[in-house]
Amino acid sequence: MDNATRSDRLNGIQHSVAQTASKSTVSEALAHDSAVLHVRGQATYVDDSPEAKKLLHLAFGMSQHAHARILSLDLTAVRSSPDVVAVFTADDIPGENNVGPVAKDDKLLADGLVEFVGQPIFLVAARSVLAARIAAKLAVIEYEVLPAWITISDARTAGSLIEATQRMKRGEVDPELAKSIHRIQGSIEIGGQEHFYLEGQVAVATPTENRGMYILSSSQHPSEIQHLIARMLCRNSADVTVEVRRMGGAFGGKETQAALFAAAAALVADKTGQPAKFRCDRDDDMIVTGKRHDFLVDYDVGFDDRGCIDAIRLEFASRCGATLDLSSAINDRAMFHADNCYYLKTVEIISHRLKTHTVSNTAFRGFGGPQGMMAIERAMDAIAVHLEFDPLDVRIANFYRSGRDVTPYGMKVEDFVVDQIVQELRKSSAYDARRAEIAKFNLEQGFLKRGIALTPVKFGISFTTTVLNQAGALIHVYTDGSIQLNHGGTEMGQGLYIKVAQIVADVFGVPLCKVRLTSARTDKVPNTSATAASSGTDLNGMAAYNAATTIRNRIAEFIAARHQVELERIVFANGQVMVGNERHSFEEVCRIAYLGRVSLSSTGFYSTPKIHYDRATHQGRPFLYFAYGAAVSEVVIDTFTGESRVLRTDILHDAGRSINPAIDLGQVEGGFIQGMGWLTTEELVYDSKGRLLTHSPSTYKIPCASDRPVEMNIQLWKPGINREPTIHRSKAVGEPPLMLAISVFSAITQAIHSATGSRTIPSLNAPATPERVLLSLDK
């Protein structure tokens, strides 16, 4: 979107968070809650907190081998290194040596066996960061090196699985494939992705009185850290408090991965009685923490003359790494998104979850969905090439529609709107005219070739592990009419806090400046789920709404009784409370309610309705609803060098009735660029010994300003409304836009195809680096 359009859409931005909004704050394009602090350098991240005098700094001693038994561990030199205060190994952990979320297989410190390069073996506590890091390199470790499975194919050959292969199926695929008029087979490798949150992993642990422990962490999941640390230190969860004010980016990379650093800090704080901080070095961070799973996909698809799929078998294999982490749910989500927007009448989706001797891969925006979607979009492109059709026509031919509206996992798609979105976008982006012009250009021009592609997104919203779909909030109203808001969600830049504050301000009819946002803390709202799965606002927004409504209703009932007016005639708006025809300030009403001994504090709770899922049969309704969007991207490639560039991208995305269009547009734009990086420049390279070679921003290239499409037009879909009763009928928006970037990959595929002219789809794997593009032109 050009700036003019952006400004037009975001009309209302003059209401910054510190100012008074005169009407309902919901649906206003307000600035991020911390925007003013961000730009002034005053927003406090974990490492910015003043350091305690006796603060200890930590570093891990890490495995040099992908798979090895530790025969001996000599830490003499580590202990005697200057400024080292203590060194700990697995033997020093009083309780459970585990930082894993599901299976207890993620050790804080290795216990005799290492299963990936970089795995922490021991923990150094020193008086300075440098002293800790230097000492951590001084251990003498004797290993017995064991055979290691590094790649997907290594693990497949060895039959090394992290859990049983999963199958989701409808009908019998083989006979249908055999009957199909057309049948093609192919495969694609889809690379992983490093989160590259700008703020690296960090945590500070401070012992508090009576065996308490207070942790300041950069985590999406404070409750999990609380529970893990309690079990590690043989305490009760109630003894441990974890606080998260904000993260400097997370993207899934701090859902489970932050626990390692918080637990390390807590162990040292517990053992030494001194506060301890773990600020991880960037390179170590990239080596020690998990990433997006890389996938290998094989497809076998039968279709008719219109490109309509009769039957398809998709076989996924993913690199899960050394431990389970969240790989079950991530790979499940890949299966859930292997249909994307398309009805797959006869279908079999097979998912192999491979155990490799590499760092355990983890949550990353989209959580398997992007890989599943890439698979089916690849099949769409392959069908189009085979039939010499416009790929968009193939996509549309396969859309869900009435009578063809049940997903492979048995959920009826009731809210399908992507056909309308695609139709609008096709027109607004001049897709057809541009496609024709590009065809002409490609015939005339020499070594530059262009491609254009329009790809849709349908993304299921809810944690697929049903139990996680719950949230709590805690709201206090003070006698001066100010409101303190707390909920279980964490702020990682996605704008959750401002959205929830808007919801709460709206309930009380007060300006936003009356609402003070407070850190996520396990001592305020307990047993929270991770802020993940795009669910932050859906869950916490509704919980906060419920808490606020409880308090407002108490006040209203009290005032109604006191003033002898009907409840309906008590109206909270514009910072005031109308009591019949009388006007009172909100502050005054709060004070009166206090004097009347009305509780002005309440928790709120929400659990997502309707959802259920049987993992044994892979059938059910795992999602409350779907978020939709579509994107058109035009790219150009150089057939001599393989370089590519995105020239223009148009996006139409459905955020339902947006609570904050500015925040939502930011998610769409940022998500798209992050997805574009995943599919173009971001390449993770491991050597044969399992060492990550791309462990710094000098070798791992996330998009820069100049990688942004030359022209970008982003719109939220105006008719968008959630047919499910979500908070203000909005839709989750955190993850879905990442997958809009598949349009870039498909456009590159088109450009290559125009150069090769082959009847089979170019053999292009992701990311489409210049090297991959150039080599695919040969095939």
Add this chain to the structure above:
Amino acid sequence: MLNVASRNQGTHNKIQFCLDGVIHGVSDFDPTLSLLDWLRFQACRTGTKEGCAEGDCGSCTVLVGTLYDDRILWRAVNACILFLPMVDGKALITVESLAKQDDMHPLQKAMVELHGSQCGFCTPGFIMSMYGRTIGASGTCNASLDDVLAGNLCRCTGYGPIIAAANAISLEQRDDASDITRLRSIARKEMLHLIYDDPLAGIQRHWFTPTSVSQLSDLLLSHPDARVVAGATDVGLWVTKQHRMLDKIIYLGEVTELNQLIECENEVVIGAGVRYNDAHAALYRLHPDLGLLVRRIGAVQVRNAGTIGGNIANGSPIGDMPPALIAFEASLTLRLGDVRRTIPLEKFFLEYGKQDRKTSEFIESMSIPRPKNGDIIRIVKLSKRFDSDISAVCSAMLIRLEAGRIVHARIAFGGMAGIPKRAIHCESQLIGSDWSASTLELAAQALAKDFTPLTDVRGSAAYRLKVAGNLLRRLWLEQDGTRATVFDVEAVHG
């Protein structure tokens, strides 16, 4: 051991710099302490962030001001790999400097209003890069916003709102009068020599900032084991990432003679201490491709610190500039004591990790001859990412024709061997042949005799060899002057 003379030449164990109108003196510190760590942990100015500690993400961007006569030249730099003694005598601006009480700078307001921050962690760095642009800091004049922001990574926004905020701001003249006065008051008259007994490293550390080339030359004779540092864009990482204990550092940044750049009729002479950004315009005038190459080396912050001399001296096999300079037949002047020698640049690179530099010898300058009118020149950098990336392959081709025949050809590559290297077989194939597509095809094929490239994270051997040849093939199609690359075209209109 140190001799008495050099000890006496140096003054004070203290550096001074100016920040927000206050002169700060810092003494008795590890001279490899980064400016970032001083800001965050000594001065408790935590607005400046550490994102990578290797000069790639820009979260630690600050402005460093140098007094030149009656004005201050501001440079955006990465504080994470800037050694604190490098700001001796300088003025600093950090993100905390911009707002006056509740009154934010218009740039900050625009970033808020246009939603330029999400997680906010990269934001202070962006603010500083953009502020640098508004006050005309080094490397920002006439530069595109993409270029100005190339050294700042953001993982949340997708950059659009940040670019919009930068576009919304008009340039301004910063009033530096009081800083100028302060900088004059702390201007150093003699060489800085810091000594620090480092309990952690168990060594005595020395830092020298000579101010003249003769001082430098004497220092290197008396301290042949000293590490010479110019911009620290590489050496900084030895400290932050490898934790190497540098005990003696000689910093070139204040050696007046090395900071000179002279544009002559037949050549351009660049002192070894000249920063990339200070050489950019002259190199662009020498040939636009040289200017475009410089624009893709690091980013503004790196080019504000890094020098071409340093780039050559550290002998990288990629060698950002050397392939181009070799094609242009640049020469290098080295100095040992009072003795100078001048060698062709290509002879300086002996093998991987080994250069033709004697103990105590240093690079004084390089000289780049101007190409002749009509020379066919093409410099191409190929990398995964356009900006702020290291080349997989960098090629520089200079071909001279007479009556349709190639009479001179210099073809040099980076990323194809252990050193930046000429393609001799390829050149032989070209020289004496007709200027034709088939000649270029044969020349492309000859590259296989010149190079056996390696496979690494930036590219496979196969890709490197193939694409290197393709650059020669493409040259034929580019000769009509239409050099359309993917970076030059726009979307179709439809």
